[in-house]
Amino acid sequence: MNNTDDIENYPGFTSIKGPDLSEKMYQSTVKAxxxxxxxxxQEVTVDSNQWKHIKTDSEELAAKSVIIATGSTNKxxxxxxxxxxxxxxVSYCAVCDGAFLRVSR
Structure with missing residues (x-):
C-alpha cells in the first residue's frame, strides 16, 4: 500500500494516497x-499451549497472536x-495496467 500512489473506491475514501491510508490505519489501531x-x-516458536514466543534482536516476547508484516517489493x-x-x-499494478492497454483491431 505504501508503494501505491492512488487508492480509489476504498470504503470511506473516493481516492487516497497509499501512504496516507497506511498512516490513517496505523493511527486508528494505536487509538484502539x-x-x-x-x-x-530471529526466531518464532509455539509452545504446547499455542503461545507464540518471538525472539527479536533486542527482546523476547510472548503472545497469543502474531501478525507478520514483511512488506513487499515489485518483482x-x-x-x-x-x-x-x-x-x-512500465507498471507493476495488475489493476492499473488495464489503463495502459491499447487494443488495435
Missing part, C-alpha cells in the same frame, strides 16, 4: 490500544529501460 513492536525477528525483470521508464509505461 494496539501495541506495535518493530524489530528484526523486476532486469531488462533495459525498466528503471528509466518505471511509472512512465
Amino acid at each position: 490500544g494496539v501495541n506495535f513492536i518493530c524489530g528484526d525477528v 523486476k525483470l532486469g531488462v533495459p529501460g525498466e528503471e528509466e521508464f518505471s511509472g512512465k509505461g
